[in-house]
Amino acid sequence: MNTSRGRARFGVLVPFTNTNLEPDLALMCPAGISLHVARMGGYDEDEIPDESQMHGLGAADLDESLRLLLGAKPDVVLYGCTSATLTHGPQFDRELATRISAESGAKTVTAAGALVHALTTLGAKRIGFASPYVPAINNMAIGFLDELGFETVQRSEVTQTLDNTGQGALDPDAVFQLGLAADHPKADVLVLSCTDMRSVETLARLEIAVGKPVISSNQAMLFQAMHLLNLKEPIQGFGQLLERPR
Numbered sequence: 001m002n003t004s005r006g007r008a009r010f011g012v013l014v015p016f017t018n019t020n021l022e023p024d025l026a027l028m029c030p031a032g033i034s035l036h037v038a039r040m041g042g043y044d045e046d047e048i049p050d051e052s053q054m055h056g057l058g059a060a061d062l063d064e065s066l067r068l069l070l071g072a073k074p075d076v077v078l079y080g081c082t083s084a085t086l087t088h089g090p091q092f093d094r095e096l097a098t099r100i101s102a103e104s105g106a107k108t109v110t111a112a113g114a115l116v117h118a119l120t121t122l123g124a125k126r127i128g129f130a131s132p133y134v135p136a137i138n139n140m141a142i143g144f145l146d147e148l149g150f151e152t153v154q155r156s157e158v159t160q161t162l163d164n165t166g167q168g169a170l171d172p173d174a175v176f177q178l179g180l181a182a183d184h185p186k187a188d189v190l191v192l193s194c195t196d197m198r199s200v201e202t203l204a205r206l207e208i209a210v211g212k213p214v215i216s217s218n219q220a221m222l223f224q225a226m227h228l229l230n231l232k233e234p235i236q237g238f239g240q241l242l243e244r245p246r
């Protein structure tokens with residue numbers, strides 16, 4: 001019996017230079033969930049992914065990418081860029097999810113919205129925040145989360161300005177150190193934001209080190225997608241969020 005398909009289809013909209021979202025989802029997804037991916041443009045791969053570039057991605061026309069993705073008839077659509085909507089604000093993020101759902105007929109998860117859903121599920125109020133973004137996007141991300149009731153008590157940033165390739169090339173050890181630097185005694189949860197950062201491979205190790213839950217964009221998207229489809233089984237090895245009974 002083929003157990004690789006049959007339970008649900010996840011349609012994924014991913015920035016065209018992103019190399020980590022697809023393997024992360026493939027690593028974490030339980031049997032029977034198939035992944036169907038369409039790539040998004042709207043930014044320049046040779047430019048630094050700063051607030052202007054990511055703001056442009058968030059505002060880019062999704063019609064063709066979504067049309068092609070819908071050929072797979074997904075049960076849920078994942079909008080796989082966190083900073084694209086963090087740079088626009090919570091209302092934009094909600095409206096984007098509503099629009100994708102209306103056009104696709106599928107349930108919809110955005111990466112930024114999934115972080116909010118995960119933090120709410122965990123009952124977090126204060127967070128440590130880490131990402132590979134430029135400082136201006138981190139400011140916007142922290143403002144986004146603050147507007148929704150989550151106070152950032154510690155932030156951690158990379159020391160150099162990374163291009164699209166550089167963000168995706170951070171190895172799990174580098175991500176672990178970035179996450180450690182975001183910890184604070186008052187933080188309830190650590191947030192590792194960016195769908196192209198190799199966070200999921202270090203979540204369990206980082207949780208042991210800091211003694212609290214750690215969430216990442218890709219892990220949080222999977223968690224919310226499974227919640228929306230009433231898929232309840234815990235997933236081991238990728239942080240407390242996915243391991244908790246649902």
